[in-house]
Amino acid sequence: MPGPADGQEVTDQTERIAGMWTGAWAILVIVGLIIWGLTIWSAIAYRRRKHDKGFPVQLRYHVPLELMFTLVPVVMVLTFFYFTQQTTAEVEMHEPDPDITVNVVAKQWSWDINYVNENVHEPAGVQSFATGEPGAAESLPELWLPVGQSVEFRLDSRDVVHSFWVVDFLYKKDMMPGHTTSFQVTPTREGVYDGKCAELCGEYHSDMLFNLVVVSPEEYEAHIQELRDQGYEGQLGVDLNRNEEEWSMRERSDDAGPRYTTETSTEETTK
Numbered sequence: 427m428p429g430p431a432d433g434q435e436v437t438d439q440t441e442r443i444a445g446m447w448t449g450a451w452a453i454l455v456i457v458g459l460i461i462w463g464l465t466i467w468s469a470i471a472y473r474r475r476k477h478d479k480g481f482p483v484q485l486r487y488h489v490p491l492e493l494m495f496t497l498v499p500v501v502m503v504l505t506f507f508y509f510t511q512q513t514t515a516e517v518e519m520h521e522p523d524p525d526i527t528v529n530v531v532a533k534q535w536s537w538d539i540n541y542v543n544e545n546v547h548e549p550a551g552v553q554s555f556a557t558g559e560p561g562a563a564e565s566l567p568e569l570w571l572p573v574g575q576s577v578e579f580r581l582d583s584r585d586v587v588h589s590f591w592v593v594d595f596l597y598k599k600d601m602m603p604g605h606t607t608s609f610q611v612t613p614t615r616e617g618v619y620d621g622k623c624a625e626l627c628g629e630y631h632s633d634m635l636f637n638l639v640v641v642s643p644e645e646y647e648a649h650i651q652e653l654r655d656q657g658y659e660g661q662l663g664v665d666l667n668r669n670e671e672e673w674s675m676r677e678r679s680d681d682a683g684p685r686y687t688t689e690t691s692t693e694e695t696t697k
């Protein structure tokens with residue numbers, strides 16, 4: 427079973443998602459056992475015996491049997507579809523007034539975290555280097571959230587397609603340049619959770635890590651105040667130029683002709 431050892435749910439959605447996952451597997455294992463059982467049984471029961479001659483009785487156009495072969499899979503697919511659709515709709519539900527709104531901007535290869543209501547941001551994310559040294563994990567960009575409050579993630583990208591993934595949330599969402607995606611969730615368990623980019627986005631994709639820190643509302647407020655005191659007011663939006671040069675991604679792709687030369691495409695294939 428996914429989830430932390432103490433059994434406390436990480437968000438208000440994890441139970442539902444894990445239930446969908448394990449339920450589907452349980453049904454499929456039962457179906458598998460029936461199919462394997464029948465296959466093995468028929469191979470043994472109808473095997474060719476010593477004095478058998480010619481062909482066994484040939485069975486054709488057995489309408490009830492063929493109806494069953496059609497209807498059972500159709501019913502199964504429809505049932506899985508129903509539960510998948512139901513779970514997706516619940517997980518994707520947007521309340522009009524979430525308690526916290528966080529705008530996450532992905533960039534090759536890190537994250538900028540903006541607290542929208544408070545109009546402060548985390549220090550600009552710097553790509554991590556998985557050095558294996560103790561303490562490397564503590565230097566990752568952080569996203570703080572208060573426990574028990576609903577949060578809306580607004581997800582943007584400054585360059586290529588990334589994907590926002592907090593592993594223990596059991597959910598991830600693509601981040602695209604020029605299009606904001608979003609989802610809402612309520613973290614229900616304090617702790618530090620691994621966040622990753624889940625969409626291969628270039629050479630250092632695997633170093634695109636962050637920590638999601640779920641704390642008490644008081645600690646969250648204190649953290650926001652600390653950011654404010656350190657001067658991290660405002661937002662690090664998508665309009666920020668990621669290379670501090672005189673072009674935006676849009677201009678560059680429009681003016682520069684084909685995006686990929688043979689040089690970069692050979693690089694691509696080595697990943």
Ligand SMILES: [Cu+2]
Nearest residue numbers: 588623627634
């Ligand atoms: Cu990425």
